Every structure is written in C-alpha cells, then in structure tokens.
Amino acid sequence: MKKLTLAAIVGLGLMSGSALAASAWTGGDDQPTNPLSCDATPATVAAKPYDGGVPTNPPDRKGKEINVVDVPKLIGIGYFNATSKGIADAAAELGNVKAKTDGPTKANIDEQITFIDNYITSGVDGILFAANDPVAIAPVLKKALEKGINVVGYDANSTPDARQWFVNQAEFNGIAKALVDNMAKEAGEDAGVAIVTSTFTTPNQARWIAEMAAYAEKCHPKMKWLETVEAQEDNNLSFNQATTLINKYGDDLKGIFGMTSVATPASAEAVTQAGKCGKIAVVGLATPNAMKPYVEKECVKSVVLWNPVDLGYAAMQVLRAVADGTLQPGATSVKAGKLGDLQVINGSEILLGAPYTFTKDNIGQFDF
Structure with a gap:
C-alpha cells in the first residue's frame, strides 16, 4: 500500500x-510519515531548537495576577465550551489568573482577528487562541507579542513565530x-x-x-x-x-x-x-x-x-508558566497542575498526551 x-x-x-x-x-x-511502533513503546522525540516567538520587553509577571483572554475558533459549541471550562478550572486552581473566553459565533478568521486585536488594544497580559487559519492569524498574534503580551495556542496552531507555545492535543x-x-x-x-x-x-x-x-x-x-x-x-x-x-x-x-x-x-x-x-x-x-x-x-x-477540558486546562497552565518565567525556550517539559509534567516536542509544542478513547464504560462521564 x-x-x-x-x-x-x-x-x-x-x-x-x-x-x-x-x-x-x-x-x-x-509529507514524510512517522508511524509509531506496533506495541505500546513510546516514540523517541528528537530534540529540536525552540522555534516559537518572543514577546518584546514583557513586564515582570512572576506570581502576579494576570488578565487572560481566550479566543477560540468560535464560541457557543460543545467542544469550545469544554476547552473554556478547562481554562476556567485552571485559572481558579492557580488563583492568580483572571480568564475569560470571547470570540466569534462562527468560525470566521476575520472576526477572530478583530476580537484579538480589540483585546490587544484594551490591554491583556495573555492571549490563548485556537486558530481558524494558521497564516492569516499570525500578524495579529505577532502584534500581541510586540506589545509584550504572552501568547499560547491550543487545538489549532498558528505559524510558530506568531506565538510562544502551542499545546498539541495529540x-x-x-x-x-x-x-x-x-x-x-x-x-x-x-x-x-x-x-x-x-x-x-x-x-x-x-x-x-x-x-x-x-x-x-x-x-x-x-x-x-x-x-x-x-x-x-x-x-x-x-x-x-x-x-x-x-x-x-x-x-x-x-x-x-x-x-x-x-x-x-x-x-x-x-x-x-x-x-x-x-x-x-x-x-x-x-x-x-x-x-x-x-x-x-x-x-x-x-x-x-482527546479530552478538550484537559486541553484548555493545559493551555492555561502553560500560559501561567510562561508568564512566571518557569517555561523557557529549550525546556523539555512543563508542570501542568493535575496533569503532571507534559512533554515538549517539535521545538515549541507541548503534547497533551495520547488520544483518548471513549467507550460504553466511560462515555457517560463526559458532557461536550
């Protein structure tokens, strides 16, 4: 085949x-493929230099309360309601984060860009995003970095230089x-x-x-x-x-x-x-x-x-670590609260973990 x-x-x-x-x-x-082993042997991850973006002269945010906005592809659907819940759970657990989710009601990149741009203007410390278009969203995210705002993606990436880290669900x-x-x-x-x-x-x-x-x-x-x-x-x-x-x-x-x-x-x-x-x-x-x-x-x-609640939770934990300076380019892992240590892959991506399989035994425990 x-x-x-x-x-x-x-x-x-x-x-x-x-x-x-x-x-x-x-x-x-x-593109080249990289099939995993037929058994459960973990894949070997080759080290790769950090390829994410860098904020310009960010203020010292270590341990201080930060305001974070989450702008997903769209709001009002079960999947992003679940990621938003994970973000809110992590913010409450951390105790020094104010987080809100806002964005378009349809998956429209132009509207998503406008929302992000407005929050840059109004002033936030951190931006979480799931991109509708990896290239089109890059300029507004770079604008955020230039303003010293911490930027972390999840679910759907941008070009790497337009954000600091991306939390890859699988x-x-x-x-x-x-x-x-x-x-x-x-x-x-x-x-x-x-x-x-x-x-x-x-x-x-x-x-x-x-x-x-x-x-x-x-x-x-x-x-x-x-x-x-x-x-x-x-x-x-x-x-x-x-x-x-x-x-x-x-x-x-x-x-x-x-x-x-x-x-x-x-x-x-x-x-x-x-x-x-x-x-x-x-x-x-x-x-x-x-x-x-x-x-x-x-x-x-x-x-x-994958569990989108965990995905949002991980993204918020990563942004807090970036703001605190405990996650730096070159790191091989990051502490993510109840999820434990998450692995850094591909230079500036953080892997949530193996895919999740829903079956008759566990599917009733989830609501999204």
Whole structure:
C-alpha cells in the first residue's frame, strides 16, 4: 500500500474497479510519515531548537495576577465550551489568573482577528487562541507579542513565530495508531474499510490519513483499503456518502473511519439505518455527546478524540508558566497542575498526551 499524491489519485480513477478497490488510498498528503511502533513503546522525540516567538520587553509577571483572554475558533459549541471550562478550572486552581473566553459565533478568521486585536488594544497580559487559519492569524498574534503580551495556542496552531507555545492535543501518528488499532480489533485484521473525510486537502485530516496508511502498512498489513470519500463537514452529505459506501461494497465493507466530528456520527447513523450494527464497525473522531446514542446501543464501540477540558486546562497552565518565567525556550517539559509534567516536542509544542478513547464504560462521564 502506497501513500498517494493527488496526481496518483487521478491516475487511479482510470483503473478498473477491482484494481481501485484493491489499492486505493486517497486523501493522504505527500509529507514524510512517522508511524509509531506496533506495541505500546513510546516514540523517541528528537530534540529540536525552540522555534516559537518572543514577546518584546514583557513586564515582570512572576506570581502576579494576570488578565487572560481566550479566543477560540468560535464560541457557543460543545467542544469550545469544554476547552473554556478547562481554562476556567485552571485559572481558579492557580488563583492568580483572571480568564475569560470571547470570540466569534462562527468560525470566521476575520472576526477572530478583530476580537484579538480589540483585546490587544484594551490591554491583556495573555492571549490563548485556537486558530481558524494558521497564516492569516499570525500578524495579529505577532502584534500581541510586540506589545509584550504572552501568547499560547491550543487545538489549532498558528505559524510558530506568531506565538510562544502551542499545546498539541495529540500527534498525528498517535491519532492514526489509535484509529487503526481500534478498527483492527473491532472489524478484524483483514477487514475491508473505507473513510469519510471532509476534503482530501484539509491539512489535519490529510495528515491523519497519511499516518494511518503508513501505520496500517507496518502493523496491520492485511487491512484492505477500499475508498476514501469527501463529505465537506456536511451532515447530510456525510450520511449519504456512508450509505453509498455500504451499498457499493456490500459484505466486503467491514468498517468505516469517520475523520470529522460530523462524519463519524453520520456514518454511525447510516450503519444504523442500514441494519448493519455489529456487521460494520464505525471508528472515528467525534465528541462523546454526538456518539452516546450509538455507543449506548453498541452500534459503535469506540470513539477517538482527546479530552478538550484537559486541553484548555493545559493551555492555561502553560500560559501561567510562561508568564512566571518557569517555561523557557529549550525546556523539555512543563508542570501542568493535575496533569503532571507534559512533554515538549517539535521545538515549541507541548503534547497533551495520547488520544483518548471513549467507550460504553466511560462515555457517560463526559458532557461536550
């Protein structure tokens, strides 16, 4: 199985149906992959120089109360309500942080930039963000750094020089391992599987898919990759695409990967309506609330994500450490309250940890 460029995808479209079904793996990118070990051996992280930004003449904030604003992609949805809760929990625990979440009500980069710019003008000590666009957001974040404001990202990064640190919820190869291992366990080592994603060029999903291909080739080589389809983050289209896969491949389809929080529940609904629960496994990325009905009915056994409450909590802890000067360029770890020591990776990223798998045993404990 080879990782395919978009040019190769076009070429595959000219092949016969049997050849396409046997070898197609669309949606991946052409960047190098780094599949994890087949067992639980941790990956070795190579040291890399700090590549984050540096604030200009920041005041001494060590131990002093700081005002922090959190500007996520958008407000009012369960996921960012959960990260906001984690930020508030950490601020209350620290005791010397005033934190608030504010931002656009839709994922609009121009509006997000305006919110950040307004808080720079009004005056804050720290900014937390989850970027709608990594490049477009960079100038306003650099403006914040130039004003001596501490800047930390989470969930969705900016260009590294536009913030000091980024809290990475999970590495791409870690997500890939969790998804593929769960699918092999549920559908079988030689299962025929398909993918419902948003678009072939969405950066994080293309990276996940490329890493899934590399990890499966290494650790589950008998798994059969049938097809990857686009669904544009649209619920109806995701359902229709999953239904088409079910009808197209029949008994050869043993599993569907959902690569978005929309595609996964829509695929589960398609499997439910087709009467295929227990015959077609659905494994994917989604929030627990969206998947509870399917998990509780045992139509879906596992949902892979990360704990966004912990993600927000970690981001706030990191910003406090930056403000106090206890997290400096070159550090290999940072203390993050109840989460313990978190590892520094890739120069200026801090890893929350391994992906979290929600199952029937634990999914009821979460509300987002």
